[in-house]
Amino acid sequence: xxxxxxxxxxxxxxxxxxxxxxxxxxxxxxxxxxxxxxxxxxxxxxxxxxxxxxxxxxxxxxxxxxxxxxxxxxxxxxxxxxxxxxxxxxxxxxxxxxxxxxxxxxxxxxxxxxxxxxxxxxxxxxxxxxxxxxxxxxxxxxxxxxxxxxxxxxxxxxxxxxxxxxxxxxxxxxxxxxxxxxxxxxxxxxxxxxxxxxxxxxxxxxxxxxxxxxxxxxxxxxxxxxxxxxxxxxxxxxxxxxxxxxxxxxxxxxxxxxxxxxxxxxxxxxxxxxxxx
Amino acid sequence: xxxxxxxxxxxxxxxxxxxxxxxxxxxxxxxxxxxxxxxxxxxxxxxxxxxxxxxxxxxxxxxxxxxxxxxxxxxxxxxxxxxxxxxxxxxxxxxxxxxxxxxxxxxxxxxxxxxxxxxxxxxxxxxxxxxxxxxxxxxxxxxxxxxxxxxxxxxxxxxxxxxxxxxxxxxxxxxxxxxxxxxxxxxxxxxxxxxxxxxxxxxxxxxxxxxxxxxxxxxxxxxxxxxxxxxxxxxxxxxxxxxxxxxxxxxxxxxxxxxxxxxxxxxxxxxxxxxxxxxxxxxxxxxxxxxxxxxxxxxxxxxxxxxxxxxxxxxxxxxxxxxxxx
Numbered sequence: 001x002x003x004x005x006x007x008x009x010x011x012x013x014x015x016x017x018x019x020x021x022x023x024x025x026x027x028x029x030x031x032x033x034x035x036x037x038x039x040x041x042x043x044x045x046x047x048x049x050x051x052x053x054x055x056x057x058x059x060x061x062x063x064x065x066x067x068x069x070x071x072x073x074x075x076x077x078x079x080x081x082x083x084x085x086x087x088x089x090x091x092x093x094x095x096x097x098x099x100x101x102x103x104x105x106x107x108x109x110x111x112x113x114x115x116x117x118x119x120x121x122x123x124x125x126x127x128x129x130x131x132x133x134x135x136x137x138x139x140x141x142x143x144x145x146x147x148x149x150x151x152x153x154x155x156x157x158x159x160x161x162x163x164x165x166x167x168x169x170x171x172x173x174x175x176x177x178x179x180x181x182x183x184x185x186x187x188x189x190x191x192x193x194x195x196x197x198x199x200x201x202x203x204x205x206x207x208x209x210x211x212x213x214x215x216x217x218x219x220x221x222x223x224x225x226x227x228x229x230x231x232x233x234x235x236x237x238x239x240x241x242x243x244x245x246x247x248x249x250x251x252x253x254x255x256x257x258x259x260x261x262x263x264x265x266x267x268x269x270x271x272x273x274x275x276x277x
Numbered sequence: 278x279x280x281x282x283x284x285x286x287x288x289x290x291x292x293x294x295x296x297x298x299x300x301x302x303x304x305x306x307x308x309x310x311x312x313x314x315x316x317x318x319x320x321x322x323x324x325x326x327x328x329x330x331x332x333x334x335x336x337x338x339x340x341x342x343x344x345x346x347x348x349x350x351x352x353x354x355x356x357x358x359x360x361x362x363x364x365x366x367x368x369x370x371x372x373x374x375x376x377x378x379x380x381x382x383x384x385x386x387x388x389x390x391x392x393x394x395x396x397x398x399x400x401x402x403x404x405x406x407x408x409x410x411x412x413x414x415x416x417x418x419x420x421x422x423x424x425x426x427x428x429x430x431x432x433x434x435x436x437x438x439x440x441x442x443x444x445x446x447x448x449x450x451x452x453x454x455x456x457x458x459x460x461x462x463x464x465x466x467x468x469x470x471x472x473x474x475x476x477x478x479x480x481x482x483x484x485x486x487x488x489x490x491x492x493x494x495x496x497x498x499x500x501x502x503x504x505x506x507x508x509x510x511x512x513x514x515x516x517x518x519x520x521x522x523x524x525x526x527x528x529x530x531x532x533x534x535x536x537x538x539x540x541x542x543x544x545x546x547x548x549x550x551x552x553x554x555x556x557x558x559x560x561x562x563x564x565x566x567x568x569x570x571x572x573x574x575x576x577x578x579x580x581x582x583x584x585x586x587x588x589x590x591x592x593x594x595x596x597x598x599x600x601x602x603x
Contacts, residue, residue: 103287107535223547
């Protein structure tokens with residue numbers, strides 16, 4: 001059930017990002033005379049100070065926000081797979097070095113590092129922002145994958161592959177990696193949300209490309225346009241809500257998977273538990 | 278103690294990595310930071326500032342190795358260069374003025390959030406199947422909410438609409454900083470909303486994490502045994518189950534600290550709280566690279582210290598780490 005709701009939310013936002021702009025067709029940056037209108041039949045989510053339609057911005061913003069999220073999650077996961085699987089498989093000194101590197105990046109606070117790196121970018125396009133976020137966001141995945149690789153590499157089919165003379169790289173990427181795909185998938189989804197959050201934070205600081213509409217840059221303009229003091233709640237509530245909903249959808253999927261793996265976590269009413277209270 | 282020594286070694290290594298990263302970033306990123314600055318400010322920079330910046334980064338004609346040694350030497354004397362925003366103030370002075378606000382705010386808020394979140398997690402695992410399960414969806418939602426968005430919402434509701442709390446600064450304009458009760462009250466009053474933001478935004482992780490570990494622990498034989506012996510529910514819940522479930526929770530708490538600090542930085546900005554986050558924004562707005570980097574370094578080191586404190590708590594709570602013979 002949880003998985004279904006979670007997937008439903010994720011699919012909804014994915015469709016919004018892919019198909020939404022085609023349906024709406026309007027230019028998200030287009031200004032109009034009706035500034036700071038509350039939600040109405042004409043503007044479902046109201047307008048900004050300069051009369052831009054907020055719903056249009058949300059739909060187009062989904063593209064940028066989720067695009068950056070997915071792109072940097074792809075990069076981060078490639079790094080995580082490389083570091084985690086190679087370290088876990090080879091063990092020894094290679095593993096020691098890679099583990100220390102992973103743990104260092106795990107402990108260092110990501111956002112301040114992202115901010116410093118983004119500050120130095122000569123041009124802050126979608127791609128470069130995604131790379132900067134990915135550089136700081138791969139460690140968690142690498143750690144999980146390393147732990148899994150350690151247990152998989154002792155299994156019979158890996159031993160058999162080694163005995164039949166397959167090279168280490170082939171074993172890592174064609175024997176071990178397919179087994180770990182579910183783990184990679186969950187870590188990918190978690191990274192997407194973390195990256196969306198990081199992008200929102202960067203844009204909110206004015207450190208991403210502010211000429212494109214993303215949920216973060218909407219919040220930046222809402223904050224700088226004094227949306228709060230004017231009382232224009234329709235301006236800053238929707239972008240944050242979208243980010244939180246995507247995170248909820250993802251968390252539901254992950255918890256659902258956890259509950260399948262660990263039945264004790266399920267929230268079914270159990271008589272024994274009731275008696276205990 | 279071997280456990281602590283090993284952790285300490287790791288933190289020293291990480292501190293060195295952060296320091297070295299700080300040295301390498303301006304050199305590895307495309308473009309010369311100094312020229313970037315001059316270009317962005319359209320030449321509006323004092324020559325002294327440029328000179329100070331070159332010195333701060335140790336950018337000179339010397340070899341990279343020599344530059345690195347110079348940089349480490351400066352750092353050892355606590356010299357982080359001069360801020361461009363507040364020229365000619367030293368970056369270390371700017372940080373020293375703002376850091377106490379952040380440490381107090383984030384420290385207290387994180388402790389409150391940890392205590393409430395963990396207790397809620399324990400209760401929710403214990404009373405599974407009751408109305409408390411209703412907290413789960415809310416926690417799931419809150420767990421992905423951006424900190425600064427919570428801050429914006431709180432400012433809107435409690436600051437602007439209801440006008441219960443002030444929405445910016447750390448103390449009122451009408452009080453003089455000092456050791457007076459009036460000043461302390463003003464500081465607490467102004468810290469309320471930012472602290473509530475951090476508590477709300479970071480609590481969900483603690484609730485969910487603790488609940489999951491606790492639920493697993495409740496199935497252990499020793500919990501069943503404790504119940505069979507007829508111990509009180511409260512004793513079984515806190516002294517038997519929660520006591521053990523809290524160990525993995527501390528580890529995940531320590532790892533989440535970097536995230537909490539990142540969120541708090543953005544929270545401070547919403548409230549114009551005079552902490553290190555607001556300074557970081559000033560640095561970003563003014564292309565003040567020495568300030569940005571100094572803040573990154575200080576935040577990193579602070580997170581490392583906090584991690585070490587979490588390890589100390591772990592050692593106190595888990596007798597196995599205190600065994601000499603491993």
